[in-house]
Structure formats: C-alpha cells, structure tokens
Amino acid sequence: MSAELRSLTVYVDTGRWADTVLTEVDLYVPAGQITALIGGPGEGKTMIAYALTGRLPDSAQATGDILIDGTVGYIPQEGIDAFAPDDTVFAQLDDLEQRHRSWTVTQACAAAHYPPDARKLLPRNNSAGQIQRAAVAAALLRSPDVLIADGPTSSLDQGTALGVWTSLREYADSGAALLVITHDIPLLMATGYADNVVVIEKGRILAAGTTSELSTAHDPRVRTYFRNSRPD
Template sequence: MTAELIDFTVRIDTGRWSETVLRSIDLQVPDRQITALLGESGCGKSMVARALTGHLPGTAASSGEVRVGGSARALWEDGRIGYLPQAGIEAFAAGKGVGGQLRERAQRFGRWSVERACEAARYPVEMSELNPDQHSGGQIQRAALAAALLSAPSLLVVDEPTESLDTETGVAVWRTLRKYADSGPAVLTITQNVQMLVALAVADRIVVMREGWVVAAGPAGDVARLDEPYVQGFFRPFGR
C-alpha cells in the first residue's frame, strides 16, 4: 500500500501560539521498500508519521492530500496501518500488563501470533506481564514494535525504532524491518541512527527534512552522495 503526502501542510494552533510544522510536503512511501526519514530534531518528522497514520493532534489544521488507500484513521483502526510512536509507551494503556494488551490486539486482528511478533521485535516475552511503566525505554519500544506488527500492516510507520537499544539488538530490529518490507508492505522509518542505517544499507529511499520542508528525496545512495552541506551533515561522519 504505497502511501503519499501531496502538497501537505500542517499548522498547529493552540490558542496561545501557532506554528506551521509541515510546509507543502511531497513524500512517497512505496511498497516493498524502506523509506528512511532524516532531519534535525523538531523539523516535522514525527508529524509526517502522525499524518500518515491518522494521528494528527486536535490542534492541527491541515491542507493537501494524504493518500493511503482510504481514511488513514480507519485503516489504522482496521490494522492495515501499523504505527510505532516515538515514545513506545504511548502504544499501551497504563496499569495493564503488556502481554495482555498484545493478546487482545492479536485476537482482534488474528494475523500474527503474539509469539511471532515478539520474536520479530526482539521483545523478551518473559517481561510481558509487566505494566508498560515497568519497562525500560528500549524494552517498551520493542514491545510497541511487536504491537505494530501483530496486524501484519500494509503500511508500517516506525518512529525511532532502535532508540535506546544496544547495537546487537538494533541490528536485529533493522533486519526485521528489512525482511518485513521485502515481503510486500511499505515501511517508513524515522531515525537519528544514521550510522547503523548506512552500515547495514537497509534503506531503499531516503527523505531529508529541514524546518518543515523536504530538502532531498530519492534512492538512498543518491541522497547520501548529494553535494549539499545540510544533507552531507548526516552522512559525512560515516564516510559517505
């Protein structure tokens, strides 16, 4: 399920302050590919994820088009869109065991088993009876990835999937995402872990954002070689 944002703008207005956080964005996430979204903190990457998954905040006013084969919110509720938020704990209700919540989601969608999703996300099943706030940041991030995979979504959007993970576990998670994209779905990953992204060569496409704009997009190798200082700032430390 190829996903697109077309001339998409988002403005946040809280009544006390307002800010345009996405500015006429054009972005495509093709089937069978990993599209990596890079950019400095606060440039709008997470708002892209929210737009594609139907999770724009109530204070947001948007214009342009979101194309994901139907209503993003409805597709998320049906499980055809999977979403790992930047703070994995947001994927779970407080005060309830993670394992029980994973089982409820598995029963609702009936596509992947809890065991399969946990193994793919490298989430230790022995921790699953703990509540979300009893996990470390890396542990709850992996649990949230398992939750996103349970419905075998056609579009998987993951925001900082390897944050707080050790190198070995991070490599395993990147390889899981690569294998998942190879099976057919479209995968968008937002990451600051450019070193591992480059080392493993897992991304097919790279999109670079700055202050709400897309400043570069294309095949991963082409973007990494662009002679543009802001873009090169993400790759130069790793010899690209």
Template sequence: MASPTAQLCDLTVDIATRSGRNAPVVRVLDSVSLDVQAGRVTALIGESGCGKSMVAAALCGLLPPAAQVAGRILVRGEDLVAAGERGWRPLRGHHIGVVPQSAATSFTPVRTIGSQLAEVCQRLDADRAPAQLCAAVRLPADVVHRYPHELSGGMAQRAAIAAALAGRPALLIADEPTSALDPANAAVVWQLLAEAASDGAAVLVITHDLPSLLRAAVCDDIALMSAGSILRRAATTDMLADPDAYVRRFFGAVTS
C-alpha cells in the same frame, strides 16, 4: 511502478499558536510531497523540530484538531484530508501500524505483555497469537508472562514492533525506534523493520540514529527535511553521494 501505499501530496499544515479567530499560526509542514512504497524502507531524517513527527501524524490521521490543512493525504489511493476520526479509525492497526518512540511506556504497567498483545490481536482479528508475534520479533517465549518493567529496553521495543505488526499493516511507521538502544539491539530492530518490508509492508522510519541505520544497510530511500519541507529525497546511495552543502554537512559525521 506500483501506486504508493501512502502519499502526501503538496501537504501544508498550519497550527494556531493560541485560540481565537485571529490567532497567529505556525507553518509546520510546507508543501510536503512524500510517497512510501510497499517493500521498501524509507528513512525520514532532519534536525529536531523540522516536521518529521508531523509527517507521521499526517499519515496516521493524528494532526491536531485545529490544524489548517491544504493538499492531499492519500492512503490506499483515497484522499483522507477531510475524513475525520471516523474515516481514519478503521485504518489504524489494520492498514497502518505504528511503533512508538517510547516503547516501554506504550504498555500498561500492571498487565502482562501477553495479555496486552492478546487484546490487540482480538481487536484486529489477527491471524497470529501473542506467542507467535513474540517469536516473529525474536523474543523468548516467556515474555508473554512478563510485565513491561521486567523487559529490557531492546525487548520492550521488539514487543512494541510485535503489537504494530499484529494486523499485518500495509504501512508501518516507526518513530525513533532505536533512540534508547545499544548498537546490538538497534541492529536487531533495523533487521525486523527490513523483514516487514520484505513481507510487503511500506516502512517509514523517523530517526536521528543515522550511524546504526547505515551500518544495518536496510534503508532503500532517504528523505531529508528542513524547516517543514522535504529538501532532498533519493535512494540511500545517491543521498550519501549528494554534493549539496547542507546534505554533506548532515551526513559528514556519518560518512567520514
């Protein structure tokens, strides 16, 4: 098996609850090990507050500045725990693309989608123009002339995916990409993420939207978090058949 595109190895993250030398800390990630493989869609699921978004922050180099970190964060085989912003900045966009949870608010409201995508393309020296990126995510050609408020929720989410794909990242992280979408638009988003994996990207999806994810049948692996730890990691079919009581409670409403 090829080396993972990104990997957390026994990662523990503590965050102080207030400033000061002896401030109490909260453990938000506890010995988390997770790899994200090229060409696969991996879903990270779990109850609210279990640490999913902190995993994404770790893989993007966006942990809180005062976080106490132990373990390794490997991207392109390089341990970046101590890299600092100078080490992480060149990776964002080029190697790591992020689809934000709130797509509509990720765009500046007073500029067209096309001008904002053009800025991203220029910064990343992209090999596709805004119109080509829009076509790749099934947006109509005139979207480049529209302002963010003129897009539906589904269109805004696809525009955010277009921006995340501009640099052809090896790792694509999508944070709750279908949380505000109807089933039809959610299905399109899952398909676009699957296509990114088919093109060679390692795709990590953080989601509570298990019903539409499973209906789309695009997820290769599922990692289930609980209280800052990875409780289970398996292929989707194996996870759905797992007899563990907590796993069954988690998937029961979806598979019944």
C-alpha cells in the same frame, strides 16, 4: 499498498504558539520498501507520522492530500503510548493475536527482540528499551499494509537495534510499505536497509534519494547528515 502526502502543509495554532510546521511536503512510501525519514530535532518528522496515521493534533490545520492505500499501523516515538496502562503487556499482545490472527505473540516478540520476562509486567514497569520493542511487536501483530515507525530503535543498543531493523526489513520484503523515522544514519549506511532516504528540514523536504546519493550530494546541508558514515 502505499502511503502518500501531496503538497501537505500543516499550520499549528495552540493559542499560545503558532507556526507552519510542514510546508508543501510531497512524500511517497511504496509497498515492499523502507523509506527512512531523517532530520534534526523539531524539523517535522513526527508531524509527518501524525499526518499519515490520522493523529494530527486538534490545533493543526492541514491543506493538501493524505493518500493511504491499505491499513496503517503506527509505532509511536514513546513505546508506552502503544499500550493501555492497566493490563500487562502480554495480555494486550495476546488480545492483538486473537483479533488479527496473523502473527503469534511468540513470533512478533522474537522479531521485535522483546524479552519474554518483560511481557508479564505492566507497560510502565518495562524499561524504555523493553517497551519500545513491545510496541514493535504490537505493530507486527496488527500486520498493517503500511507501517509508520517513529524512531523504533532509539532506546536500543547497536546490536539490538540491528536485530529490530532486520525484522523491519523482512516485513517490508513481505510487501508492506514502511516509513521509518531514524537518527541512526550509520546503521542505514552499513546495512543498506533503506531503499530511499528523505531529509526534512524546517518542515520542508530538503532531499530524497539512496544513502549513496545523499552522502555525495552537492548540498552541504544534506552531506552533513552523512559526514561520519560511508556507503557500503
């Protein structure tokens, strides 16, 4: 079970705007590990998530290979995108429990630190931090072999983010291949949860390695990301 991009180049032409957003990207996401994908805004992280989950926009032309071994799950950047608008979060999570029969709603919500009261609400009536955790619960209920998470803790306070990351680490330890897009480098450095970190800049892979390797890299562009963090 794994996901892989081989020399993936993606060119987007919307009619009003055209550019190459990914250039010859090689990326391997192995089973049992967390691969963290970091980089500044607009550098191509979400486009990689789209490529790995079959969500490239219609305006995109891709060359290269997208290789997926197993089922793929996705935690979108906006948690609300994981839900249909007109059913309560609980009804939708319960449906996932019935269909996949892997995790229970209670287990998934506990792992995602999603509070019980918010489940009774429609997705749009959840706060940003609540619906983000609901999206994590929804992904776990599907129990995918490969999980692509686009900023799963970006709306959360530090303590809750740590709890969600701990659950993602446990999910990887159960054998799943995880790619997690994040800006939370201090958390990566403090926990050591990511087996590998990949840095993307202007649609190209700039560097890949462990947090310790990257924080002491020769390239100052790579070291910049780790400037205020120290390896554990």
